[in-house]
Amino acid sequence: MDIIRPLSAEIRHLDFWILQHFRFSAGVGGVATAARLAKAGFHVIVFERNDFTGGRCSLLHHEGYRFDQGPSLLLLPGLFRETFEDLGSSLEAEGVRLTKCEPNYNIWFDDGESFELSTDVARMKLEVEKWEGKDGFERYLAFLQEAHRHYEISVAQVLKRNFTWLFSMARPSFLRHLFPLHPFESIYSRASKYFWTERLRRVFTFGSMYMGMSPFDAPGTYSLLQYTELAEGIWYPKGGFHSVVDALVNIGERLGVRYRLSTSVASVKLDDSGRRATGVVLENGEIVLADVVIINADLVYAYNNLLPESSYGRSLEKRSSSCSSISFYWAMDRRIPELTTHNIFLAEHYRESFDDIFKQQRIPAEPSFYVNVPSRIDSTAAPHGKDSIVVLVPVGHLLDDRQGIGRKGLAVDSKQDWEAMVAKARHTVFSTIEARTGARDLQGALVKEIVNTPHSWKDVFNLDKGAILGLSHSFFNVLSFRPKTKHPSIDRLHFVGASAHPGTGVPIVLAGAKITSEQVLESFGIAKPWAEKKTKNGKGEVKEIDRVHVLPLLSNVHIAALVLFMMLAIFVYQG
DSSP: OOOOOOHHHHHTTSEEEEEOOSTTTTSHHHHHHHHHHHHTTOEEEEEOSSSSSOGGGOEEEETTEEEESSOOSBOOHHHHHHHHHHTTOOTTTTTOOEEEESSSEEEEOTTSOEEEEOSOHHHHHHHHHHHHHHHHHHHHHHHHHHHHHHHHHHIIIIITSOOOSGGGGGOHHHHTTTGGGOTTSBHHHHHHTTOOSHHHHHHTTGGGGGGTOOTTTSBGGGGHHHHHHHHHOEEEETTOTHHHHHHHHHHHHHTTOEEEOSOOEEEEEEOTTSSBEEEEEETTSOEEEOSOEEEOSOHHHHHHHTSOOOHHHHHHHHSOBOOEEEEEEEEESSOOTTOOSEEEEOOSSHHHHHHHHHTSOBOOSSOOEEEEOGGGTOGGGSSTTOEEEEEEEEEOOOOOHHHHTTOOSOBTTSOOOHHHHHHHHHHHHHHHHHHHHOOOOHHHHEEEEEEEOHHHHHHHHOOGGGOTTOBOOSGGGSGGGSOOSBOSSSBTEEEOSTTSTTOSSHHHHHHHHHHHHHHHHHHHTOOOSSOOOOSSSSSSOOOGGGSOOOOOSSOHHHHHHHHHHHHHHHHHHHO
């Protein structure tokens, strides 16, 4: 007599492999997906070319100084908490200590003025009214209301839903929210309806740089970024952003995940039909068989280097990409008190500087840039009495030779002297900070510098075009138009990361890891090992005092007044 075991029991003994390629492979998306599927009972191995995890969420060190190589602020904390809770733990239980940054930013203008962004409503009232008066603060609250809708709808309908085909956007639950998300208007256009001065329009739109986009092109939906900063705050994990990655790695290892560091993958192994992934081929020639492969490498690179050549892969190379950056990591021999934890320096010619980056793909003559001082909020980031500073100068992504033909200005793919370009960017940053904040002799305080350029982002991290945030987030690059979390024609091959749905940014990628994991589980018929939250207190019940009581549309007074008005109207009509 044949004995048939339940599918779930059989599946728990399948070998499951996550394909991770090159330095950024064991990034946030990879380690979160690995931990989730290990919790579901899969055997998981993560391949990572580098000798450490984290990818762009990694750390740089120099004699007691510590720098976040990539993300330096934690947004949408709810998505982080959800990930850890789904894995049966919490940020606190894993030793991740979050500190709230206050103020959020100091924004410095070319005319010597500054603006302090904060979650403190009283402080924001003073800042907004300083430039736009009492009515300005009322409009600011209206802006927050719209951004709140963008945030809540996006989290519920985009970040927690998969868009597996074009008609996924036709879901009634999503379609009715499409126009309220303002995807066909730019962030700058939406902000201009609420802020009537150019100064405040800039204050509330520069955040589109987090998506690697110009505020004049980014869909209005992304005002949700300003909202989460103003409503939920900006947070910093003590020890650097990599502490979050470490915590996820530790959870995964407790659940049985194996990490093979310093191990490169050459290609995905397919069956004879070419329609199903069966494992990976390592660079040393070793073949590792698997039931499922998940790629956390740069998606455009993966399609064109790890998989057979395809027209779809070539089409991805032609899609619009996010920007790149020149990033400086500075060890200073003293504190720079004029700088807070997060600082934004905006170009005088705001729109022109973005056009240089996103339309001409070059380095702006006068760039806007971001300065992070982690030692201001975490004393372990630098030796006592000294500062570690990270500077991000957005620049255009790399172009191939054909794209560069006929363009005016200095394209970032040209054969210019990159040392000279970095020197120019360094001089601009130093002179701008000193002129606007009053800081003195920054160059003289510099004891060590590490630099990333578009070429190093591409060469070291294998990012297509050196685009630090993957594919662009224009309307036709998101939702059903964004590359899917499952390969369209190869079975058992999935993707997670910045260029796959739902998009870029650490919390967004964490949401994507959940979507991809649940898609894999569904394909094997396995129930999700994490529960969906259905109540406010998370305990399966709602107390009477917490029940929502909807008031009637009209009170008794309103009804009485309406009756009297109708009687009066009848009396007048008959008279």
